[in-house]
Amino acid sequence: MKRTDKLVRPNVLKLVPYSCARDEYEGSDGIFLDANESPYGPLNRYPDPRQCELREAIGRHKGIPAGNIFLGNGSDEIIDLCFRIFCNPGKDRAMIFTPTYGMYGVAASVNDIGIVRIPLDDTFNIDLQAAKPWLKEDTLKLVFICSPNNPTGNCMNPETVETIISEFNGIVVIDEAYADFSGKPSFAERVGEFDNLIVMQTFSKAMGLAAARVGMAFADADLLRYFFAMKPPYNISTINQEAALLRLSEADTVARHVQSIITEREQLALRLTALPMVEKVWPSDSNFLLVRIKDADYIYNTLAERKIVVRNRSREIPGCIRITTGTPEENEKLISELERISV
Incomplete structure (x- = not known):
């Protein structure tokens, strides 16, 4: 044995x-x-x-x-x-x-x-x-x-x-x-x-x-x-x-999508860091970003009312939300809506 x-x-x-x-x-x-x-x-x-x-x-x-x-x-x-x-x-x-x-x-x-x-x-x-x-x-x-x-x-x-x-x-x-x-x-x-x-x-x-x-x-x-x-x-x-x-046969397409997500992740991190409400954006090895933000509950609820759904992680990590990297258009819309929110 x-x-x-x-x-x-x-x-x-x-x-x-x-x-x-x-x-x-x-x-x-x-x-x-x-x-x-x-x-x-x-x-x-x-x-x-x-x-x-x-x-x-x-x-x-x-x-x-x-x-x-x-x-x-x-x-x-x-x-x-x-x-x-x-x-x-x-x-x-x-x-x-x-x-x-x-x-x-x-x-x-x-x-x-x-x-x-x-x-x-x-x-x-x-x-x-x-x-x-x-x-x-x-x-x-x-x-x-x-x-x-x-x-x-x-x-x-x-x-x-x-x-x-x-x-x-x-x-x-x-x-x-x-x-x-x-x-x-x-x-x-x-x-x-x-x-x-x-x-x-x-x-x-x-x-x-x-x-x-x-x-x-x-x-x-x-x-x-x-x-x-x-x-x-x-x-x-x-x-x-x-x-x-079928997806395994599309390896080149998957590789392009992964690279696109990584590129967008880094650009999104820079855009988020520049927002006054954002206190910290942690480096990421994944397809999402952990973000410490002023009044996380309010930001989460306000975005949800505007049909942009992120994940509120403030119960696990105080003041934090988790943002999945989307398409360039989705990420631009997220930043645009965050810029309209005052906290």
Whole structure:
């Protein structure tokens, strides 16, 4: 038994996964009388439960073997599976670095898992000294690191992240949803080095497929077999698999869109900084900006009344709103409306 197998809940180790009709016959041609589907209609057949074609295409795109790739119905399904596979309800805990993506805490609560919250330091980086004592705690099974972090926008120090991966006996999950906007190396390239590392990415951000709900997990193949065993049999529809495959074939277009967003992000940051109401705009490795602004609640509500929707983060970070980078026209409209507001 590998050391990571010892981290898996006993009931999951014993689990006999559901075997659906498409697991038992892998061909694409034939007369299919096995799955009680209707013989009529353009979408009458169940999707590939293991998303083989899509995983192979992602593997070619990322330079990672398909066997090291798991796909979820959005990254949120992968987050939930991490808790269900590795954490015993009412006993185990997970660590997060706050402020960060809210679904880690929600998924923990749904699964009755305690959360250890380590505040980020004044530069929104991981306070390694505060985290280290917990890494030897037997009941701590998961560490979630969002990098680039939501809502602060910055990448975490890679040396700090590597220290946590190396010193922690549990599973480290790095959420790289915004990595395409950072220009920095991905930890997905290093899953072969660390058997306790899971790296999440998504089709929702740079790929522009938020409606399709396709999340990716890169990890050791032996670790991923528990995810395949635990997931619902048809967790990603044929329509969404085909949408993701089409988007992968449009790599040049996606690259242009990403570069456009990065350029607009930097220009938007300069325009915001020049406004009297803006107190600070943090540097960003993502597709959004964290902005400290005078009377954040009033600004948020006023913009919403004018049909410009930003995110009010002042409950997590006092006085702050989060602004997603839009098209040049959308960004110009935002600045124009902010210039009309007096606080």
